[in-house]
Every structure is written in C-alpha cells, then in structure tokens.
Amino acid sequence: MTVCRPRVITLLTDFGNQDAYVGIMKGVIAGINPFANVVDICHSIPPQDIFSSAYLLYSSYKYFPRKTIHVAVVDPGVGSRRDIVCVETKDYFFLVPDNGLLSYIVQEERPKSIIRLTNSKYFLPSLSSTFHGRDVFAPVAAHLSLGVKPQQLGIKINQLEQLDVPNPVQKKAGRVEGQIIYIDRFGNLITNITKEYLVKGTGGQKPEVRSMKPDAFEKISKEKILSKYDTIETTIGKKRIVGLSKTYTDAKPGEPLVLIGSAGFLEVSINQGNAQKYFKVDKGNKVIIKCNPGTIR
Amino acid sequence: MTVCRPRVITLLTDFGNQDAYVGIMKGVIAGINPFANVVDICHSIPPQDIFSSAYLLYSSYKYFPRKTIHVAVVDPGVGSRRDIVCVETKDYFFLVPDNGLLSYIVQEERPKSIIRLTNSKYFLPSLSSTFHGRDVFAPVAAHLSLGVKPQQLGIKINQLEQLDVPNPVQKKAGRVEGQIIYIDRFGNLITNITKEYLVKGTGGQKPEVRSMKPDAFEKISKEKILSKYDTIETTIGKKRIVGLSKTYTDAKPGEPLVLIGSAGFLEVSINQGNAQKYFKVDKGNKVIIKCNPGTIR
Amino acid sequence: MTVCRPRVITLLTDFGNQDAYVGIMKGVIAGINPFANVVDICHSIPPQDIFSSAYLLYSSYKYFPRKTIHVAVVDPGVGSRRDIVCVETKDYFFLVPDNGLLSYIVQEERPKSIIRLTNSKYFLPSLSSTFHGRDVFAPVAAHLSLGVKPQQLGIKINQLEQLDVPNPVQKKAGRVEGQIIYIDRFGNLITNITKEYLVKGTGGQKPEVRSMKPDAFEKISKEKILSKYDTIETTIGKKRIVGLSKTYTDAKPGEPLVLIGSAGFLEVSINQGNAQKYFKVDKGNKVIIKCNPGTIR
Numbered sequence: 001m002t003v004c005r006p007r008v009i010t011l012l013t014d015f016g017n018q019d020a021y022v023g024i025m026k027g028v029i030a031g032i033n034p035f036a037n038v039v040d041i042c043h044s045i046p047p048q049d050i051f052s053s054a055y056l057l058y059s060s061y062k063y064f065p066r067k068t069i070h071v072a073v074v075d076p077g078v079g080s081r082r083d084i085v086c087v088e089t090k091d092y093f094f095l096v097p098d099n100g101l102l103s104y105i106v107q108e109e110r111p112k113s114i115i116r117l118t119n120s121k122y123f124l125p126s127l128s129s130t131f132h133g134r135d136v137f138a139p140v141a142a143h144l145s146l147g148v149k150p151q152q153l154g155i156k157i158n159q160l161e162q163l164d165v166p167n168p169v170q171k172k173a174g175r176v177e178g179q180i181i182y183i184d185r186f187g188n189l190i191t192n193i194t195k196e197y198l199v200k201g202t203g204g205q206k207p208e209v210r211s212m213k214p215d216a217f218e219k220i221s222k223e224k225i226l227s228k229y230d231t232i233e234t235t236i237g238k239k240r241i242v243g244l245s246k247t248y249t250d251a252k253p254g255e256p257l258v259l260i261g262s263a264g265f266l267e268v269s270i271n272q273g274n275a276q277k278y279f280k281v282d283k284g285n286k287v288i289i290k291c292n293p294g295t296i297r
Numbered sequence: 298m299t300v301c302r303p304r305v306i307t308l309l310t311d312f313g314n315q316d317a318y319v320g321i322m323k324g325v326i327a328g329i330n331p332f333a334n335v336v337d338i339c340h341s342i343p344p345q346d347i348f349s350s351a352y353l354l355y356s357s358y359k360y361f362p363r364k365t366i367h368v369a370v371v372d373p374g375v376g377s378r379r380d381i382v383c384v385e386t387k388d389y390f391f392l393v394p395d396n397g398l399l400s401y402i403v404q405e406e407r408p409k410s411i412i413r414l415t416n417s418k419y420f421l422p423s424l425s426s427t428f429h430g431r432d433v434f435a436p437v438a439a440h441l442s443l444g445v446k447p448q449q450l451g452i453k454i455n456q457l458e459q460l461d462v463p464n465p466v467q468k469k470a471g472r473v474e475g476q477i478i479y480i481d482r483f484g485n486l487i488t489n490i491t492k493e494y495l496v497k498g499t500g501g502q503k504p505e506v507r508s509m510k511p512d513a514f515e516k517i518s519k520e521k522i523l524s525k526y527d528t529i530e531t532t533i534g535k536k537r538i539v540g541l542s543k544t545y546t547d548a549k550p551g552e553p554l555v556l557i558g559s560a561g562f563l564e565v566s567i568n569q570g571n572a573q574k575y576f577k578v579d580k581g582n583k584v585i586i587k588c589n590p591g592t593i594r
Numbered sequence: 595m596t597v598c599r600p601r602v603i604t605l606l607t608d609f610g611n612q613d614a615y616v617g618i619m620k621g622v623i624a625g626i627n628p629f630a631n632v633v634d635i636c637h638s639i640p641p642q643d644i645f646s647s648a649y650l651l652y653s654s655y656k657y658f659p660r661k662t663i664h665v666a667v668v669d670p671g672v673g674s675r676r677d678i679v680c681v682e683t684k685d686y687f688f689l690v691p692d693n694g695l696l697s698y699i700v701q702e703e704r705p706k707s708i709i710r711l712t713n714s715k716y717f718l719p720s721l722s723s724t725f726h727g728r729d730v731f732a733p734v735a736a737h738l739s740l741g742v743k744p745q746q747l748g749i750k751i752n753q754l755e756q757l758d759v760p761n762p763v764q765k766k767a768g769r770v771e772g773q774i775i776y777i778d779r780f781g782n783l784i785t786n787i788t789k790e791y792l793v794k795g796t797g798g799q800k801p802e803v804r805s806m807k808p809d810a811f812e813k814i815s816k817e818k819i820l821s822k823y824d825t826i827e828t829t830i831g832k833k834r835i836v837g838l839s840k841t842y843t844d845a846k847p848g849e850p851l852v853l854i855g856s857a858g859f860l861e862v863s864i865n866q867g868n869a870q871k872y873f874k875v876d877k878g879n880k881v882i883i884k885c886n887p888g889t890i891r
Contacts, residue, residue, distance in 0.1 A: 060614040316779050320636060431657065
C-alpha cells in the first residue's frame with residue numbers, strides 16, 4: 001500500500017483574520033478531501049487590493065511542491081459576471097477570479113490551459129452571490145486535489161485578464177524609473193526593478209519580470225550586477241542611497257540601504273528600521289536608479 | 298488497511314494571534330492525537346465578546362465535515378465556577394464554556410446530550426486556573442477525536458445557558474426593527490433579520506433563526522422574498538436604502554446596498570467600501586426594514 | 595505497515611501575517627516532507643524583539659510532543675556572520691539564530707548538542723542573503739523531521755549566546771524587585787518572578803527560572819506560596835494590590851489582581867480588563883513584591 005502524499009492547497013485572500021471566512025473555506029475543503037494540506041499564504045491583503053495579491057502570489061507560488069493548487073480570492077467582482085478560472089501550468093494549478101491576479105506569474109509560467117468554471121457539479125449545492133470562496137473556490141480546489149481534471153470544470157478559454165503591471169522605464173541612458181509595488185511588514189520597499197532587468201535591460205527593451213525560480217537565483221549575483229554598474233545610486237523622494245548592499249546588516253542600524261530582495265526585486269530598506277516611515281512613501285511612489293553612466297557597457 | 302480520515306477539530310477563541318496561546322493548544326492536541334486536523338475558525342474575537350463568537354460559530358459550524366469537534370474558548374469566567382460542557386448534536390460535537398456560545402446553534406441543532414466536564418482523566422495532569430484552553434479544552438477535544446464518548450467526560454446535564462439573543466421585532470405591519478449583530482472585516486453590517494423571517498415572519502410569531510444548511514439556501518431565493526415584498530426599504534441612522542440587491546456589485550462602487558449575506562442574514566454593505574465607516578454605526582445599532590405595505594399578503 | 599506519526603515543526607517568527615513569508619516557509623517544508631505537521635506558535639512578535647520571542651518560546655515548547663522541531667526566526671542579524679544553530683535536548687530540537695532566543699529554555703533543558711549549520715546540502719540550492727527562513731530554516735527543519743541527524747548539519751560548538759535575561763532581585767528581606775517581561779493580548783503583565791522563586795528564593799540565591807513542566811505545576815500550589823508569605827503585596831507604579839488570587843474572577847470586573855499565570859510567572863491582571871492600559875506600563879517596568887516580613891521563615 002502506498003500512502004499518497006497529501007496535496008497542498010494554498011489560500012490567499014483579503015478576508016482578514018477577524019472573521020470566520022477562511023475557516024469556513026477550510027471546513028468545506030476538509031469535507032471533500034480530508035487529506036488535503038491547506039496552507040495559508042496571506043489573508044491580510046488590503047480589501048480588494050489585486051496588485052498586492054498578484055505580487056504576493058508571484059513571490060510565493062514556486063516554493064510549493066509540484067501539483068500544488070494555489071487559490072486566490074481577492075475578488076471585488078464577486079457575484080458579478082467576472083469569470084472564475086482554473087489555470088494549469090507545467091507545475092501548478094491556479095484557481096482565481098479572472099481579474100489579473102496572475103499578471104506577474106504568466107510572465108514566467110506559460111498556461112497549459114485556462115478553464116472558465118461553469119460545471120456547478122463541483123460547487124456547493126447552493127450558491128450564494130456573496131461568498132464564492134466558500135461555495136466555488138473551496139470545493140473546486142478540493143475536487144482538483146482529488147484528481148478531477150481542469151477540463152471537467154468548465155469551458156476552455158484563450159486569454160486571461162491582465163493588470164496594467166507597472167514596468168521600470170529607462171528614461172535615458174543610466175537612468176531607470178521604477179516604482180514601489182509592495183511594502184512588507186518591516187516597511188521594506190519592494191520595487192518593480194528586477195535583478196535581471198538591471199543586468200540585461202536597456203532602454204528600448206521590454207523589461208523581463210521572470211525566471212525567479214530558486215535555481216535561477218545564483219545565476220545573477222550581486223557581483224554580476226556590479227560588474228555592469230560599478231555604482232548604483234538610488235533616489236527615493238529627495239534622498240539618495242549609494243551602492244548595492246548584500247544584506248540588511250551591511251548598513252548601520254537605522255541607516256538606509258538598497259539590495260536585491262528575496263523575491264528578486266530591488267528593495268529599499270533600513271537596517272533594523274522601517275523604510276516606509278523613514279522615507280514617508282507609499283505604493284506607487286517613484287524610485288529612480290542612476291547608474292554611473294561611464295561604466296555602462 | 299484503511300487509513301482513517303483525520304478528524305477535524307476547530308478552534309475559535311479570543312486569544313488573538315500575538316501570543317502563543319493558540320499554538321500551545323495545538324501542541325497539546327498533537328501530543329494526544331497526532332492525526333487530528335486542527336482548523337482555526339477565528340482567534341481575533343474582541344476579548345470576551347461572547348455575542349460575536351456565537352454568531353461566528355453559527356455561521357461556520359455546518360460547513361465542516363460530520364463528526365467535527367468545534368472548540369470555542371471565549372471564556373470570561375475561566376477558573377470560576379462556570380461549567381465546561383460537551384454538547385453532541387446529530388452531526389457535531391461542541392466543547393464550550395457554558396456561557397451562551399451556542400445560543401444561535403441550538404435553535405437549529407437539537408442537542409442529543411449535554412455533558413458537564415468533570416473527569417480530570419482527560420485533562421492535562423496539572424490544571425492551571427487561568428488557561429483552561431490548554432489544560433482542559435485541548436486535551437478533551439483530542440481525546441474526543443480519538444473516539445472517547447462524551448458520556449465518559451462527565452455528568453449529564455439538561456440545560457445550557459442562553460444569551461439574550463436579540464430577535465427582530467415587527468412593530469407594526471410592514472415595519473420590522475432589527476439590529477446589527479456583527480460587523481465583518483469589510484465593514485459589512487450583519488443584522489439579526491434572517492431571510493426566513495422576511496418570508497414567513499409576521500408580527501406575532503417568534504422569528505426563526507434556523508435552517509441555514511447549505512442545501513436549504515436555494516429554497517428561499519431573493520425572488521421569493523421579492524414576490525412577497527415588492528420593495529424593501531432599509532433605514533439605518535437617517536439614511537435609507539431602497540431595494541434588495543443580489544450581490545455587492547449591484548450598486549456602484551462606493552454606493553450602499555442591502556442583500557442577504559452568506560450566512561442568511563440581511564446585510565447592509567457598500568460596494569467596494571466600508572458600511573460601518575459610511576454609516577458610522579456599531580453593533581447593537583437599529584436597522585429598520587419598511588416593506589411597501591400594499592404588497593404584503 | 596505502520597503509519598508514522600507526523601512530526602511536528604513549530605514556527606515562531608516576527609514575519610507578521612500581512613506578507614507571504616510564513617506561507618513560503620510552509621511551502622518549502624511541504625516540498626521536502628509532505629507529512630510534517632507545521633504549527634504556528636506566533637508570527638506577530640514585534641520586529642526583531644528577541645526578548646519577547648524567548649519568553650513565548652519558553653512558555654510553549656514543552657506542550658508539544660517529544661521530537662518536535664521548534665523553529666524560531668527572529669533574526670536581526672540575517673545575512674551577517676551570526677550563526678544558525680540546531681540545539682538538541684532530551685525531548686526537543688531547536689533551530690534558531692544564535693542570538694539568545696533560547697536563554698530561558700537552556701535554564702531548564704540541558705542541550706545534548708549544539709550544531710552550527712554549515713552543510714549547505716540541506717539548504718535551498720540558491721541562498722538569498724535576506725530570507726534565511728525560506729532558504730535555511732525551513733529546509734533544514736524539514737530534513738530533521740525526516741530523520742536527518744543534527745550532526746549531519748554542521749559543526750559542533752560548545753556555547754550559545756545568552757540574552758541578559760532580567761532576574762528578580764531581593765533588595766532586602768521581604769522586598770523583591772522584578773520587572774515586566776511580557777504583555778499579552780489581554781494586557782496581562784507577566785513578570786520575571788516565578789512561582790518557584792517565591793517559594794524557595796531568598797536574598798542571596800540566584801533565582802531559578804525552571805521546572806515549569808506540566809507535571810511540576812501542582813507541586814507548588816498557591817497554598818504553598820501562601821503558607822510562606824501570608825500576605826503578598828504587589829506595587830506597580832504607585833498602585834498597590836494586596837493578596838495573591840487564584841483566578842481572574844477572584845477580583846470584581848474592572849478590578850486589579852495578582853496571580854501565578856499559566857506559564858508559572860507572577861502576573862498582574864484586571865478581571866475582564868486590560869492591566870497595561872490601567873497601570874499605563876510597558877515591558878521593562880518595575881514590579882515590587884512586598885511580603886509581610888513577619889511571616890517569612
């Protein structure tokens with residue numbers, strides 16, 4: 001007898017932790033597949049903040065085992081005509097409202113199939129108009145984890161909605177304009193400027209937001225970046241930070257620094273402090289990278 | 298060989314997430330039944346808020362698989378003479394302090410037995426006076442999940458404490474006075490006026506707060522309500538909302554609406570906004586439903 | 595065939611619940627050991643607050659089953675030269691940055707071995723400088739749960755970093771000066787004065803912070819303390835509380851009391867209220883215990 005590996009189902013919602021919504025979804029899943037391993041990615045997304053959700057899902061999905069079912073319910077359109085889709089890629093399944101939540105991910109995971117959910121056989125028998133997390137997402141995820149095929153869930157479609165994800169822009173040689181796309185608990189300012197963009201990106205080219213797979217991390221080291229840009233100068237508001245650090249403790253406690261964060265994006269931080277408070281900035285604010293023009297090849 | 302389904306134990310407490318109390322309970326459970334599937338319903342109940350807890354437990358319990366053990370520790374009387382009880386219903390077990398936490402549930406789940414916990418054999422060997430979650434609730438729940446019978450836990454009693462649950466009142470024909478019993482993360486105002494009450498309730502009758510089982514949902518649709526009350530007018534503070542929506546997006550972003558929420562109660566919301574802030578109201582505040590008198594049969 | 599007990603891995607971090615950091619760690623663990631039972635102890639530690647973490651870990655670890663792997667990532671020095679260590683005691687494994695997180699625990703659990711992690715075979719293949727929770731702690735914990743021996747992880751060392759844990763001080767006979775080491779969600783003020791210290795401690799002796807094992811709890815009851823100190827008077831700020839209560843409800847709602855809390859420390863509380871707000875105090879503030887000098891033997 002083989003004991004099967006329990007399938008992982010992840011949950012990312014804006015339901016918060018103060019109500020019972022997340023627990024209810026887990027109840028529905030346990031009723032259908034008692035062996036599923038349900039893992040919370042995050043439930044404290046600001047209500048209906050699709051951009052932050054897209055970033056968080058992107059920063060986490062690839063650290064889960066193959067065949068994980070990633071469920072994201074940040075869904076301002078619940079009950080309206082927006083679709084719910086099951087997207088299968090080489091390694092993962094995604095179950096999301098079709099509102100752009102996968103905008104970052106589809107840049108590095110090519111969808112093998114996109115199915116619009118229509119088969120109510122896999123929904124709860126009675127469907128509310130306000131809590132599809134419970135009535136649609138949870139039961140469908142549980143059925144997927146039992147081996148139901150995406151094709152059984154509905155109708156194949158060809159395209160996903162895309163967010164207008166902000167990409168870094170090279171205004172002129174040696175000057176890249178990015179913006180803050182996420183701020184974490186520690187006040188670290190995560191920008192849309194990727195490690196790869198710093199190495200390969202030039203003015204005219206579309207910046208790439210891809211290949212953050214664990215085994216790709218080492219390929220582009222800080223050293224590689226620095227071999228191209230001897231000095232990197234980051235301007236945020238009226239403040240300037242010179243150089244690229246390897247870790248938070250490269251700066252003195254309370255001092256600002258810039259590094260490549262754990263998800264592969266350029267990040268502005270304060271060692272043992274809070275960069276959001278220090279710089280008084282918010283998501284969407286500009287971050288400008290100036291590279292010593294003489295050293296750009 | 299049959300691999301048994303892991304039994305589900307749910308936890309609902311006011312312990313918050315900033316201390317280790319919930320984790321400790323899970324440690325105790327894992328030590329007794331390593332295969333139990335422990336699911337958090339909510340731990341962010343305002344300290345000692347029995348009313349909110351009763352609502353949350355009611356809104357969630359039935360979405361869990363049969364034989365789930367629901368543990369609720371919102372317990373201002375910890376260490377005093379209040380009882381801890383194990384209540385068995387047709388499908389579930391409840392382990393709660395006897396302080397009214399089951400007030401909504403017993404209106405739809407008839408207790409088969411109520412046992413007052415006295416058998417310290419199932420408690421931790423040394424019993425503190427301040428943390429019964431760890432010393433009593435967790436180990437007893439774990440033992441129940443291993444097949445211990447409620448009867449082994451203590452002494453049968455006949456009655457449970459009841460909260461003075463506020464019921465809607467029909468002041469005169471076509472005018473129902475309810476109140477806000479819960480406000481969720483999104484600021485949605487959940488009232489004590491149920492879908493069923495709107496359909497069946499008349500002045501003299503006791504309103505029913507029951508039959509929210511998933512398969513009962515479709516039986517009373519919005520259409521049914523509307524066939525009875527052509528127009529429903531909701532007054533909250535000095536503001537009036539006309540009509541009953543099906544889903545949040547029936548109103549424009551920022552606009553108020555009234556719908557039947559996912560737990561079956563009349564709910565006042567703002568599409569993509571926060572109704573609590575919009576109306577500046579709190580739990581306990583009145584919500585008045587005026588139905589077009591001409592259409593009431 | 596024997597179905598193995600799933601090994602428990604606990605997580606205590608300062609990552610908060612608003613980002614995906616904790617979920618990512620669980621993803622990494624599930625990829626290596628899909629049968630591990632991951633339990634959250636706490637993730638809401640104030641950023642980089644090692645003292646609170648040391649207390650929370652101490653108050654919880656012993657309630658988990660034998661062979662549990664306790665992982666604590668509160669790590670202001672991430673990426674710097676601080677070590678990550680695996681500490682094995684008679685019953686448990688601890689995986690922590692070597693920054694004093696085990697300061698309370700090593701007073702009661704003698705380390706059998708302390709290993710400094712060096713074997714990158716058990717890390718993620720590419721190692722970031724900023725997220726060792728994901729790249730080191732999670733994979734190493736998962737490998738330990740599969741039976742890897744601490745000795746395989748790195749190099750044996752002899753000593754752990756210690757925090758300067760504040761101990762109570764007996765200034766003169768009958769007057770003990772302690773301080774608040776932790777404040778929980780309810781505003782309960784947990785001091786560094788242990789039950790044991792009250793019974794055994796005298797002026798010159800080093801206070802003991804040990805032996806809180808569940809089965810040791812009953813050995814030192816409130817009665818035993820009172821037989822020594824007939825009346826205990828606690829001063830906090832300018833307020834005085836007379837007597838030692840057994841449980842919160844020994845005082846009237848809104849009234850202050852002093853008791854031995856669930857982790858074995860003297861605790862100042864308000865029945866159904868918040869002692870931190872009531873006394874306007876914070877961690878580190880003094881708490882003075884005056885015992886009726888006539889009754890001290």
